[in-house]
Each structure stands twice: as structure tokens, then as C-alpha cells.
Amino acid sequence: MAGFFLILITAFFFPGIILRIKSLASGRRGPGVFQPVKDIRVLLRKGSVFSNTTGLIFQIAPAIGLAGILCAALVIPFADQKAIISFQGDFVFFSYLLALGKFFSIISALDTGSSFEGMGANREALFSMLAEPAFFVLLATFAMLTGFTSFSDIFNHFYFSGNHYVLIYSIIGVYLFIQIAMIENSRLPVDDPKTHLELTMIHEVMILDNSGFDKALIHIGSYLKFAIYGALLYNVIVPSGWSIFLQASLFLAVQLIFAVIIGFAESFRARNKMNKNPKFILTLTVIALIAFMIILILTEKFI
Amino acid sequence: MSAQIFLILLFLSVTVFLISKPYKYYFALFILACGIAVSSVWCFDSLSGTGKILIIEPYIPVLQKSITFTVDRLSAFFIIVINITVLTGLLYAGGYLRPYYPAKNALRFSIHYFSYLWLWFSMIMVVLIRDGLPFIIVWEIMALSSFFLVIFDAEDRTIMKTGISYLIQMHAGMFFILIAFLLIGKATGEMSFNALSIYFSHHSNLLLFILFFAGFGIKAGFIPFHTWLPEAHPAAPSHVSGVMSGVMIKMGIYGIVRVLISVQYDLLIIGVIILVVSLISGILGVMMAIVQHDLKRLLAYHSIENIGIIGIGIGLGVIGMATGNPAMSLLGFSGGMLHVLNHSLFKSMLFFTAGSVYQSAHTRNTEQLGGLMKRMPYTSVFFLIGSLAICGLPPFNGFISEYLIYLGMFKSLSAANLYQSSGLIVSIAGLALIGGLAIFCFTKAFGIVFLGEPRSEKAMMAVEVKKSMILPQLIPLAFIVIIGLASVYFVRPLFSIMADIFHIPLMTVAAGASLSSLTQISLLSGIFISVIVIILIYRYFHLRSKEVSYGPTWGCGYTAGTARHQYTATSYAYNYNHLAKPVIGTTKAMKEIAPDEIFPGKRKFESHSPDFIKDLLIDKPVNRIAGLLKRIAVMQTGLIQHYILYAFIFMLLLFLLTYLKLI
Known part of the structure; x- marks a missing residue:
């Protein structure tokens, strides 16, 4: 239960911290940490404009997306506590719930009949499709290392294998989680949320027509997604045996560092050329396969 | 007694030729309903006991001989699958065939209904008969009756041609099965599935299995045996494509499973063969589906993909048997078999909706459709739910079967050796890729066909189909939702069926853990749906208090957009096409603009995605x-x-x- 609330709390700060880091790095004063939350308040106060072309899908898609993300957060464990809902293969459910949200956001973009949004929808569909195997291969290696098949069991037993090389593996795991989180959230280097030209956008162009309440839901969802992936990172990095307060403060620290990394990365890095993206994403699957090789060595199946 | 009724119905079906045109349909429906009642009785008889095998030997006076129907739990499971879809197919046909009434004469309809009934009879008998010769006869009847169903629209020369090509390819499949049976007959003196285990205990298991796999694989549509499938499904009327894709190709799966039960040696290599062929079928099937423009052809390629998923489950099960991993076996077989049921539900529903679209917009070309959600709300919702289910997304039934297969793989990873775990990783990545590609494909199909603005006059004029076509689709829809939400009630009996027929010790730990996980999935799905409902209710009241206005879609400053500016199916798949070029090889035809051509004239652009396996x-x-x-x-x-x-x-x-x- 604590994990779920920690995720909710960090989601509040997360985008603000990225924003602060980016403005500090570019030498601006920039908005405060709570600016994204204030933006949501503004959006919630606003009315909505709907396109005449759109229909039912456009109305329900943001709600389904957010509900999916909220429910996905329920299977994330914290410290040595089990997640609120934990079962064998819950990461399959986790991934497919997020995919369901994405399915709806793609078709809601197509619902507007705009060529710009179609373009974004197609790119998002392609890139997230390519990222799917990387996530599953990574989780499969986790399952292979620990012998368990749920997030809670895997992370509770992650560091108990007694093999110190697991550290090398966890570094690759962290790297992959960060990259997958970036793709899932449509951030650099795959997509740049701050780009100003519709032709080069991916996620932003899909939500061109959303306004008011729906847009707020979409933003909340993306903040939550950051916090969820941050929580996964924390679970990989921090062993589960420590005291609860230490764990909680480490949780916040990991989330903070994650946000700072994203902020700096986005400040000093250019976005990939659009046709480089598939290569970039497929490379992740290959790295995941390298992680798999390491596990084979760790579990003494190989060499 | 029940067998006599079954045979009487068989002979009664001829009377469909004598009845006047408007009542033929009701007569066929009556015969089918009686037949389904009879077969369901067998099915429940067999399922109610533990491992009970029902043997019925109706005496046929004409042949002066009795044939043996054997109903075991595998047959019973397939009877359920067949009955649901064949019944909904015929119910849907009532509305679907109505526009054809003036154009076609009574004989056409008689042949159609007669073939439909016989397709059902033959499929039921395929799963009941164990003797080789009668089996081949009913297998042949199945091919023939489906051939007559495919060529319903035979005025169209291409359809006739497709039908004949279908018939030839079916016979190629039968040839393999016949050889396999002859081999059994020569070795054991009995041409029958029952003699399989005797044969397998003395002879090469691999060779015979490959013969059967080729024969049944052509029916099932495994790549490279799939070539008939993307041609025959679009040619057939939609209720027939629904039945063919939903259940008839599953007869191939039935055959493979029936043979697998008796296989004793070479299990590992057989499992690996099934797994590799299935992975290739799954990935190539969906890859080729994405580039299709014909809605029904797209669905046909998805059948290949889903057969691949079923095969992955079965292959996993066999490998589990070979390596002494009952948990993997149980989960693999159960996942595969559940996917047989699931696929028969959502694929038939998707074909029905495609038929409704075709009837109402008179085209199946996705490039000419669009904006149908407003014009055909029910059909669109059915198609949407079918798409979600076929992509394996929760909370629908497709997720449950894919989840079981995933679970089987993930659970076996830690105890597997180097080769096994490498194979498992490849399968997991493959299955994940199939899922991602399916999402890509169905966002395209649903988005282009049902959303946005209509891309042609035809789509503009489309209206919702009649109730008689909508209501039958509620049957598969209900099952899709129920299996998705209350999976444990379907998986538990399936576990016991699979454990029974494959002699897997029903490991209470593995099975119990999986079942309790399924309960958790139901719980989480319930939470998910309630959260959606809560947000939507809140949204409703929130929007009531705010100013809501309507306007054109934001065109980034450009205000004269037309429906032709929308993204098309081709442009949606453009990126993907670029990536998949080595495999799909889409060719484009357009006259390049010459450098001195200052005012380019009219141009035609054409792209074509051939099926390279069919070519080859x-x-x-x-x-x-x-x-x-x-x-x-x-x-x-x-x-x-x-x-x-x-x-x-x-x-x-x-x-x-x-x-x-x-x-």
C-alpha cells in the first residue's frame, strides 16, 4: 500500500523537477517545481473543445489510459512489502494494461481525422511495438535469475542470490528501464515533448485536439508513468531488506535522481532523427539479450 | 438413440432442397439446432465424469455396418467450440444473405444451406471418428462442403478460381494424411487413431508426425502451408469466413493434438519443430496482415498469426512433456487450447463485422472506408472489442490465453538449461513482438475503417445493418467478456481436460497457483473497469459544469482540410513498410517526376504487397x-x-x- 502512495506522491514532483533541471541547465530562472501541477489545475478549470469529427473513442480514451496506468501501479511492490495486488506473471498484465492505454490513445488520435495526429499515432504505434520485446526479455531474465514470476517476488529476492555479479546485471537493468521509460513516456531521444513543429512530434501531436479535463487526464497519466518507472528502478537498485524509513527516503532519492538524469539528458542531448528511432529501440532488445547472457553466466548455465 | 437422431438429421438435411426459398433458412436453422442439442448432450456426458469416454456405435443400414463415434474430453471441447460459432454463423447469415435473395435462385440457396449443414456435420464427425477411412471421408466432406460455401458468389470468376485453388490445396493436405494412415495401417493392420500408440511404440515417431503435421497444418494454416487461407477467406461470404476461420482451421489443430496424444519418442524435436513453425507463422502472419488493404484479407492473415499463437502453446506443452516439466506442459497446452476457443469467438465476430461493413459500404478496401463509427455504432463497438481481444489486451479473453502461455514460459525459465532457456527467451520475445505488431495492425484497421471522416461516397452512405445481423454477434461478445473477466471458471475445467488427455499429473501447486493468479487478474480487471467508470462519471459531471464547444479538427492553421487529407492505411503502414521491406517486399509503381516537368500531370500511385511464400x-x-x-x-x-x-x-x-x- 505504501508503495502505491509513494508513487502518487512522487508523481506530483517528478515533472516539476525535470522542468527545474532543464531551466537551470539552460541558464533560465524557469518556473517552479509545482508548475506542472498548477498547469493541471488550470486545465481542470477550463472548458473543452471537441472536434466535430470525433466520437465516442475520443471521449473515453483518456479515462481508459489513466485507469490503466493507475491499475498498473497497483502491482508495483515497495521495500519488502508485497504490492497491493501481486500474482504470477503480473508484469505481463502490467505491460498489457499500458498497451491497452496506448491502443486507445492511438485510436483516439485517429478519431480526429487529422493527418498530423495520424502521423503521431503511427509513430507511437511503431515505436512502442518495437519496445515491447525489450521489456519482456528484461523481465524474463529477472524471472530466470530469481525463479519467481511476479514483480513483488522478483524484487524481494533480487539480491538474495548471493552472487555479487548481480550488480553488473542490475546496472544493465537500470539502463534498460530508463530507456524503456523514456520511450513509454515519449521523451528524448525518441521524442521531444518541447518540439514546436507538428511534423516532428510523436506524442504531443497525438493530443493536439484534447483540451481541458481530458488533457489533464493525459498529463496526470504521463506523470504517473514516470513515477511508476522510477519505482521499478528503485526496486532494481535497492535491496528489500532494509528498514522502512530508509527505504522510503531511498525511494524518494532514486526518483529524484531519475528526474535529474532525465532533466540533464534532455538539456544536453538532441533528439534522434526519426528514421533512426527503430534502430535505437531495437538496440535495446539486443542489450536485453546481452543481459540474458550475463544471467546465463550468473546462473552457471553457460561457461 | 441420440446417434440415430444425429443420423436422421443428416439425411433430413437433404429436404432443404425441397422447401420453398424463404423457409430454407429456418429449416436449416432447425436442423442445426437439433444437431447441436444432440451433440451437446454427448459433450456434457463426456465432460461430467472424470476422463469418461463415450462410445456410440450407430448402425447404418445402407452400409450394413456400424461406425464408431468416440467422445472423449478433447472431442467434447472441440464440439463446444464448433457449436458456438457455427450457430452464431447461421444466425448471422439470416440477415447477411437477405440482400442476395432476389439475385440468386433457390437452388443456390439450397446448395449453400446444405453445404453449411454438412460442414457442421463433417466437423463434428471429424472430432468423433477415430477410424482412418471414415475419418478421411468426413475430412473430405469438410473440404468439399466448405468449397461449395466459398463459391457462393461464383458469378465472379475470381471467386470460382479461388475456390478451385482452395480445393486443390485441401487435397494436397489430405494426401499427407492419407499416406500417414496408410503407413499406420501397413505397420499395425489397423488404420485408426487408436492404432497410433502401437505404431509409435515401434516406429519412427518423427516421420509420421511430420506427415500428419503437414496434412493437418495445411488445414490449420501454419506458414508455409497457409497459402489458401488469405485467398479463400475474403472470397467466401462473411458468415462462412467466420466459421472457416473460427472453427474449420481448428480441425487442423485438433488433428495435430490428437496425434500428439499418442507420440512417445522424439518429443523434444517435435516440440521444437512445432514451436519454430508457430513462431514463424505468428510473426510473418501479423507482419503480412499489416500491409493488407482488404479488411477480410487482413483478418485472414491474422488467423495465421493466431494459429501461430496456438501452436506456440502446443509446442511449449510438448517440450514440457519432453523435458519432464508438467507445469510448462499444462500451461502451454491449456493456453493453446483456450486460444482455440478464444480465437473462434473473436475472429468469427470480427469476420461478421467485416461482413456488415461490406454489406453496408459495399467495399472492403480500407482506403475507401472511414468514419463508420458514427454511421454503424454497434458494428464498430463489436469490431473494437474484437480487436482488443485479438491483440490480447485485458480485460478480454485473448489476454487470458496469451497470459497462460507467457506464464508457462516464465515459470520454466529458472530451471531450464542453456538451450531451453535460449529457446524460451526467443519465444517470449517473439510472442511480445507478435502482440506489439497486432496492436499496430488493429489500431490501423479500426482507426482507418471506423474513425475519422469517410474517405469515399460509399463509406459516407453506409448505415447500420439490421438487428438480425447485430443480435447474433452478442453471443461471441458475451463469451469474450465473460472469459476475460471470469477466466478461472473456464481455465479450471480446461486444466483438468488437458491433464487428463495428456496424462499430466495435475500438479496441484502449479495449477492452483495459476488459478489463484487468474482470480487476481479478474480482481484487477474489475478494479480497472470500475476506475474507468468512476473517471467517466466524474468527467460527465465535470463537463456539465464547464463550457463545452465543438469545432473542426485542429489543422495547425490550415482550415480547408478534406477527408482526403487524412492518414490512410498505406500511410499508416509506411514507416513499418520501410522496416519490414526485406520480408514483405512491398513494391510501388509510380512514374517519377522528370526534372524538366515543371507542371506535373496526373499520376497514379500503386503499391502491392505480395505474399512471397505463396509466390515461391x-x-x-x-x-x-x-x-x-x-x-x-x-x-x-x-x-x-x-x-x-x-x-x-x-x-x-x-x-x-x-x-x-x-x-
């Missing part, structure tokens, strides 16, 4: 043979003198050969 396996060899035969046709001069000469040469040859004692 069917088209090229057939063309080569046809070319060869054309050269031989030089002999066919039409002059009687030449023919007499041929006869003379032939006789001379005979004499010569006899003289030399060569024949």
Missing part, C-alpha cells in the same frame, strides 16, 4: 508447370493423322518394351 511455393511452380505443359501442347495439332501416329508410336513402344521384358 504455389505461383512460381504452377507457372513453370503450366509453361512446360504449354510446350507439350504443341503435339495437340488437331489433325487426325497426327493422333493416329501417336497411337501407333505408343503401341510400338509397348511391343518393344514387352519384347525387351521391361514391363
